[in-house]
Amino acid sequence: MAGAAGRGLACGVRGTRAGFADRGGRVNPAEAAAAVILDEFLRVGGRDVVLAPGQRSAPLAVAAAAAAAEGDCVLHVRIDERSAAFLALGLTRAGGTPVLLMTTSGSAVANLAPAVWEADASDLPLVVVTADRPPELLGVGANQAADQVRVFQDRVRWEGQLEAPSWRPGVVRYWRSMASQALNAATDAVSPGPVHLNVALREPLLGGGAGDVGDVGDAMVPDDLGGRPGGLPWTLDARMTSVASVAIDSLLEALGRPVEPTLGAVVVGDLAAGEPFASEAATLADSLNWPLLSEPSGNAHDSGTAVAHGPLLAGVASWRAAHQPDVVVTVGRVGLTRSVNALIDAADLHIAVDPRPARTPLDPLRSADLVASAVPAPAEPVRAADDWIDGWLAADDVAEEVVRRALAAPQAPPLSGIGVARAVWQAMASDELLLAGASWPVRFLDGYAPLRALPPWVIGNRGLSGIDGLVSTAVGAALAWQRVDDDAERGTAGGRAVALLGDLAFLHDSNGLLVPADEPAPRLDIVVIDNDGGGIFAGLESSGGDYAQHFERVFGTPQGRDLVAVAEAMGVPATRVSDLGGLLAALSAQAAPSERSTGSEGLRVIVARVGSRPEEQALVAAIAADLEAELAG
Ligand SMILES: Cc1ncc(C[n+]2csc(CCOP(=O)(O)OP(=O)(O)O)c2C)c(N)n1
Known part of the structure; x- marks a missing residue:
């Protein structure tokens, strides 16, 4: 159930007359509908709004910017919709509250799909609001017009088509009810997950003038645009299930x-x-x-x-x-x-x-x-x-000893992916957040990290285990984590976030490093295990026998890039380390940005140049063989 947060917009909707007064008493219905959707979102305790720019979504953008300026919501703007969607995913994954994600029409919407799929698989309340063309512009080759109905198919818990806003009796109730349905479905007690509200918007998209812009008369638009008193959502879903444990x-x-x-x-x-x-x-x-x-x-x-x-x-x-x-x-x-x-x-x-x-x-x-x-x-x-x-427990002690010995052995590379994962895990405090990237990083933590009394809280996009969107997810998660209050289930929160990623995952979402100067700044270290290519495939069947000859081209896929330069080109400071001492120094050197820092200040990339993929695979095999011998002995 969405909590009765009792919050809403301080301007724009509640006290509508004041909010729209400068329009001479005339309110564009598209702007009003956008403000109402945002207001319902805030009423269920929503806080973060992620926006990618566009013209058709202008009413949504203007409403969000105005609310953010008043401190009613935290707005995050990104140019790449795929990155924006994963940012929203990270915010809701680490923050635990629904996140509103808004885009323009056309291919922008298709770019949300990977994050929506992950939100579906991970049951995360991602509230997608897309601008659409009105029906008369669909199917006739109009600019940036695509069929957006059921675009996410069964991956969303709920989908609604909001008809193009125009002033008619009962329309505010309709907007509020649609928004409320979307939010209740996203935060459902039994089956939370992503939802999609597709909003047809007709010109004029903003401001007064001709067309559908109508008078704000008492009969048409109540003072607060019809929101429930006390900051309650339009419909409070109280269909809670409590699940009793059986012995x-x-x-x-x-x-x-x-x-x-x-x-x-x-x-x-x-x-x-x-x-x-x-x-x-x-x-x-x-x-x-x-x-x-x-x-x-x-x-x-x-x-x-x-x-x-x-x-x-x-x-x-x-x-x-x-x-x-x-x-x-x-x-x-x-x-x-x-x-x-x-x-x-x-x-x-x-x-x-x-x-x-x-x-x-x-x-x-x-x-x-x-x-x-x-x-x-x-x-x-x-x-x-x-x-x-x-x-x-005795065998576990033996395994820890075997791993230590293997990492210190003369034939081991000075820095390995396993060594990096262990060092990051051990260097982190219990109020910190660790995003474990797909592929080897999460498996290195799983198999090789030692026990810790007060470990950091770990997250990952394990719903679909994609190597996509991980930089953006980490940025979103860091932003949410840094303001989570202490929580009994997660220990303490609020500290730095670290993402542990492979080099291909890092390159896949390098757009996620683009945090514009005016945007909230995450405190995030991205540690890249740079083995130049997809290391995990080295341990699978694809690397051996007849398959070996084409392995590098179709599986290993080394990109040969200077990842420090990639990060720096995005305005993010980066360092390269090639031994454990360098890594630990880099991890502890992270400077806490000031409260008011924005953009990519506080974001840092540490490129850990590790041994080759075959060397890492040899280390994995040596540990397995040594452990087998020790346990047999
Ligand atoms: C979106 C997506 N595309 C492809 C894959 C398949 N895949 C799994 S691991 C991997 C290689 C990852 O390489 P890297 O990030 O460098 O990590 P490493 O394997 O070296 O640990 C790929 C392509 C995936 N999981 N997700």
């Missing part, structure tokens, strides 16, 4: 299993920020003596049974066979590594916890015996004997 012994009974000490494990995957699942999963594992394996963005650590190197241990087939859990409880979206997938698949019983009751269950291996909406509560009779968890 693990009851679930075992329901599945016809004995209630007795059970060898189990808890695997935590990606979860939307702020959900209580991470701490509940940790409590379950702790109480049952079950190992706790958390993917980076699962953020579950707070258990004496937490295991840092689960993917490495599960990758040693002989060890896994001897330590295979009978029951695995997965929480959220799991599936980052093949080895942990194998562990889940081989369990007798798989209980999958999916916080999204209205959607197809998160069960990537189709192995779940039971799907639950809440993490099961622990039950004492199910608790495993100490030697079960002791075996896992």
Whole structure:
């Protein structure tokens, strides 16, 4: 349910007469409709508005700029719609509130698709408002006119077509209701996610004059353009669901299993920020003596049974066979590594916890015996004997030692992707935010980062694991994070953000570095693991045998660019480091910008020039081989 925030526009809509007084009592209905949409957004606690410029969307742009000038919203303007959309995604991912994303018509709208897809897969309340041509201009070759109806298909939870605003009785109620429906669908208690309001806009788009610009008479337009009193949204959706947790012994009974000490494990995957699942999963594992394996963005650590190197241990087939859990409880979206997938698949019983009751269950291996909406509560009779968890924890210590040894070995490159991921993880404070990029970066954190008592909060675009839009997502997430109040689920917040990206991901979204001078400035370090190309493919089937001859051209795709120069061309300071000392110095040198800094001040790129992709792959293989030998010995 959208919270009754009791806020709204200070100008423009509430106290409309004052807001539009300088128009001689005449109000352009397109401007009024835009202000009403924005007002409803603020009434549900929305704050950030992301805008890409255009002419057809002028009423939306003018309304947002006026509201931002009054301090009613925070406006972010970007020229590239794909980047703008990922910026909005990052803002809502780290900030937890809906974000309004507004563009002009035509191909601009198509550029939003990647972020809308990710928002769909990650259940994030991205509120897309697109300007459209009125019906008479569609299908006749009019300029910048495309069919925008159902452009996002089933990837949005709700879509509405707002008819071109004109003054007629009841029209304000219609605008408010449409905006309210969109916002309620985006923030739905059961199935939140992206929504699309497509707004036909007819000329004149701004100002007074002829055409549809009408008189503001009492009969037509009430003083506040018809908003609910007390700053409430037009329709408050109170259809809450509270999901009760069922104890693990009851679930075992329901599945016809004995209630007795059970060898189990808890695997935590990606979860939307702020959900209580991470701490509940940790409590379950702790109480049952079950190992706790958390993917980076699962953020579950707070258990004496937490295991840092689960993917490495599960990758040693002989060890896994001897330590295979009978029951695995997965929480959220799991599936980052093949080895942990194998562990889940081989369990007798798989209980999958999916916080999204209205959607197809998160069960990537189709192995779940039971799907639950809440993490099961622990039950004492199910608790495993100490030697079960002791075996896992002892092996985890061995794995940590093996990783350290491999990184320090003379044949290891002076700087490796694994070394960079570990150093970043260990250098960060608990009030900081870490965006783990797709491909190797997130997997290096998953398999190789050690346990930490007070780790940073980790996010990633794990809905679709795209390497697109990651710079923009990080910028948005940093901006939201830096003003999140302390939150029990995330520890403290408010500190610096760091993004850990591969070089191709960085280049893919280099437009995200364009933060104009007047825009809110993120405190963000982007650490690029520069192995010149797609490293992860080196470990897959595509690199070997007959496939090897074309590997570099069609998989590795080295771009051979100077990434420091790329960043600097975008106005972002950058440094290159080639050893661990240099990286740590660069990470600690980050200067906090002043409160009022804007643009790319506070944004920094650290290019970590690591060993070659084959060298990194050799390091991965050496660690696996050494671990296998140690665990066998
Ligand atoms: C939008 C998108 N396009 C393509 C892919 C497929 N893909 C996965 S990893 C990868 C290479 C990434 O290279 P880089 O960012 O340098 O990271 P590294 O593999 O070196 O860790 C590609 C192209 C993807 N995940 N998302």
